[in-house]
Amino acid sequence: MESRMGVRKPREPLSRERALAAATALVDAEGLTALTMRRLAAEVGVEAMSLYYHLPGKEGLLDGLAEAVVTEILAAVAAVDATLDGEDWRARLRQRFLAARVVMLRHPWAPALLSSRPNIPAEVYAYYDGIIATLLDGGFSYRIAHRALHAFGSLALGFAQEVFRPASAGGQADVEAAEAELAAMAEQLPHLTAMVAAEAHDAADPTLGWCDSQVEFEFTLDLLFDGLERARG
Amino acid sequence: MESRMGVRKPREPLSRERALAAATALVDAEGLTALTMRRLAAEVGVEAMSLYYHLPGKEGLLDGLAEAVVTEILAAVAAVDATLDGEDWRARLRQRFLAARVVMLRHPWAPALLSSRPNIPAEVYAYYDGIIATLLDGGFSYRIAHRALHAFGSLALGFAQEVFRPASAGGQADVEAAEAELAAMAEQLPHLTAMVAAEAHDAADPTLGWCDSQVEFEFTLDLLFDGLERARG
DNA sequence: TATGGTTGCCTTACGTCGTAAGGCAGTGCT
């Protein structure tokens, strides 16, 4: 027996999801700089400090936003991928990237947000796992799959920072946390973890951007040079 | 006859250059978030508001920082390029990129800074002009040179934002200002301006990142796919 | 030598930001 005293619902109680949805709408409409705690609070009809009951602070809010975008990308990619059963790796990868791009165009602030986040959202790993899976399915070795990921750069998520690794500014703890997190969901990222294992990176670098070694850089360089030479006409 | 009354110079009077040098040192040591007007002022032994005599505000400070990094890149690139007279385009481009990368590794904050600037520093145009010159010298058409620039992405300046164009948030004025600026130094950017003219972009898009059209995106995609296919082994 | 403008730095103050600390009404469980 639920209480049903008023025809007017006084207010549904606000949740992390509602807050994040409002934040996304705000940022879509007015850009990242418009997103302040007070402003978002006003947007959902609440005072600033009330947000802290549902979100762990501004950074947590931004993390949530980033997570939400990647989730949206994940969904879009999964949708197109499901329609491409018979296709080869090129067609599949192409459609994946194009689908991700559509989401990015809907949220132009996403690349800047993602590249500014000190810790990589967990969903990003899942996204990359799907790319790796497609490559492996296409007959690529772990090594080339790895290098391909680097080479794709900004085509995958709309941004790329070859040199800069935000985690490097965050100290050792963040790296360890990222490692632990990655290990925790290893069975959900079979291809990624297998690739990392196969590549046998130094233990300190188990994510996907830090191994910005000279060799990755030059591999991409040569890939592009070769392609351009052929296109020179 | 200059006045020379004291053995002790009371203080040399602080300049834009000294302020920018201090800012660079600060950011190298403690990251972009440590750069505040008050902190920088303290660093050069002055009160915060005194900085406004030499710099037009925080944004102007960041612009100056960005300009300084690109200038450093420009110098490094010019130095190596001078030693590569007989080499082909591949070797020259490679050394250019690697030289730029060294500077980036010295200033890990540079990609984030550059990608966050609402207006592209003028020096960036000069940098791209040099790349285009190398490509043209290597026998490339303006069209392929243009697409090559897009394909290089983050290899050139350490970052790339395929979708996001900061200027889009800045309104019309910024685009016009950029156009005017570019036109003003057209004779210093012969290859860039020639390429833009040859490509006949829509008048609204004369810079280097905005033409992030589907075709550029897919060109890069195919370039990489072709290269990867050959590397598949 | 007196004077007035310019240069370089300072003090004070305002509005905005994120958020710590604590209050207070409503709900549900014991």
Next chain:
DNA sequence: AGCACTGCCTTACGACGTAAGGCAACCATA
């Protein structure tokens, strides 16, 4: 009845960028 918890609020603090204005030292000119 009592109490804990939930969800929101008020107040307040320190840090930020910067507008407004003051003040001393310098310099050129009369």
